[in-house]
Amino acid sequence: MRLKNLQIGYTLPAAVASKIKVKRLRLFANGSNLFSIDDFWSGYDVEAPVGQGNYYPQVKVYSVGLEANF
Numbered sequence: 001m002r003l004k005n006l007q008i009g010y011t012l013p014a015a016v017a018s019k020i021k022v023k024r025l026r027l028f029a030n031g032s033n034l035f036s037i038d039d040f041w042s043g044y045d046v047e048a049p050v051g052q053g054n055y056y057p058q059v060k061v062y063s064v065g066l067e068a069n070f
Contacts (some may be wrong), residue, residue, distance in 0.1 A: 027065070030058065032061040
């Protein structure tokens with residue numbers, strides 16, 4: 001079992017956003033390759049072919065953002 005991508009976000013209600021003179025304000029966070037539960041080599045992709053030696057371990061990526069419309 002693995003979680004490859006997860007994005008969560010929240011859009012402020014229009015009444016709150018209008019108080020700070022913004023039409024729309026959205027906050028979000030995104031993560032890639034968050035976890036994997038398997039019996040494979042630690043850090044390596046279970047979907048990659050075994051034995052070729054030309055694949056890199058999966059990297060975890062976290063990002064956050066703010067989207068504002070004026």
